[in-house]
Amino acid sequence: MTYLSKSPWILHYDASSCNGCDIEVLAALTPVYDVERFGIVNTGNPKHADVFLITGGINSQNVEIVKNLYEQMPNPKVVVAIGICAASGGVFRECYNVSGGIDTVIPVDVYVPGCAARPESIIDGVVTALGILEQKKLAMNVNPGTGKKSPGET
C-alpha cells in the first residue's frame, strides 16, 4: 500500500462534453458525496494531479490541449474517461470534428460509461483507477527507467 491511493488529487477537463458529465463530476465533489473523505482534492493544475478525469469526445481544437495536460502530469498518473462520449464518441462519433473517444489521443486506464455518468459510478471509476495507480507506482519502483512513460504512450 502506497500513499498514492490515500491522496489522489484529480484534474478535471471538459474535452467538448455537453456539460452533463461535468456537472456529475462536480456533484461528486459537493458535500453530498464528499470525496475529500478519501483525500480526493480537485486541483486545477496538471502538475499537482494524479488522476485525470476527462469528459467528452475531444474535438479537433482540444486534441493538443489534452495531450499537453497529460504530458504535464508527473508519473505515476491515470486517466479516467467519463461518459459514453469519452469512451467512444457517443452520439457525436460520426461528426467531422470529433476524434471519437479519449483513447484516440491519450492512453485511458478506466472507462466510466453512462449518459450522463452517475456520481456513484464516477467515484467507483476513480477507486478502480487508484488500484491501477498503485500498480504503476510498483512498476516504477521495479524499473525506474520505464516509469517515465506509461504503456501505450508514444
Next chain:
Amino acid sequence: MIPIVNAIIYILLAPIIGGLVAGIDRKVTARMQGRVGPPLLQPFYDVGKLFEKETVVVTISQNFHVLSYLVFMAVSGALFFSGGDFLLVIFAFTLSHIFLVLGAYSSYSPYSHVGAERELIQIIAYEPMIILTAVGMYLVTQSFNISDIIASSVPVIMYLPGVFVGYLMVLTIKLRKSPFDLSTSHHAHQEIVKGVTTDFSGPNLAKIEIAHWYEYVVLLGVVYLFFGFNPIIAIAAIIIAYFLEIVIDNTFSRAKWQMTLKTAWLIAGAIGIVNLATLYYLRGGVWL
C-alpha cells in the same frame, strides 16, 4: 533547557505538530461545510504521496529556492524556540518567503508569476504589523530576546491588545485563509491555477508543504508570547485564535489584492500604532 536542545526539538517536532494542525483545520472546515471531511492524518498522506511522485523540474534553480524556503523557515523557527532575537526571527522568516517568490519567478508560467507578485504583495501587507508586534513586545518587556519575553511575568496582552488584534489579522494572511488567500490556496479556487505553487510538483511541493507546517508552529508561537505569563491561558488563546481563523476562512470570499493591502496597513496603522503610541504616552513619553 539549553537553547540548542529547544531548537532541535522544534526541528524534529514542528512538522508533526504543524501537520496535525493542518489535519484538524481540514476536518473542522469540512464539518462547517456539512461534510465528513478527510482523515486527521490526511496532510501526512498528501506529503507522503508527493514524495512518491516523479520529480518534474521546470528550471533547475527551483530546487535551490524551494530547499532554501524550507531551510530558512526551519532556521527562523529554531531561532524563535531557542529564545533568540525576535527581529532575527522575522528576518529569517521574510527571507524564506523571498526564496518562495524567487522560486515561483524562476519558472515561465504566467500563473506562477501572478502568484509570485501576489505573494510579494502579501509580504508587503503583513510585514509592518509583524515588526510592530516585535516593537510592542520590546516596549513591554524591554527586550527583543524571545527568552526574556517568555520569562517576564508581565501580562503582555494587557498592554498590547491592539497589536494582538492586528497580529490576528496578519495571521489570516499568513495562514493563507480566505479573504486573503491571494497567492495560493488550500481550497479549490482556481482562477490563477495554483498561484505561487503552480510550477512545483512532487517532492518540491512536499517541501513547500512541510515548510508551511514549520511556519504554522512559529506563527502560533508568537500568539503564545502575548500570553506567556500563563501557559494554560496561552494554549487556550492559540486554540481560540486558530478556530477564529477557520471561521473567517469559511465565511468570507476572497478579497482583491488592493483590499488586502489597504486593510492590512489600515489595521496595522490604526490599531497597532495607536496602541504603541498610547503605551508611550502613558509611560510619560519615555522609550524604556
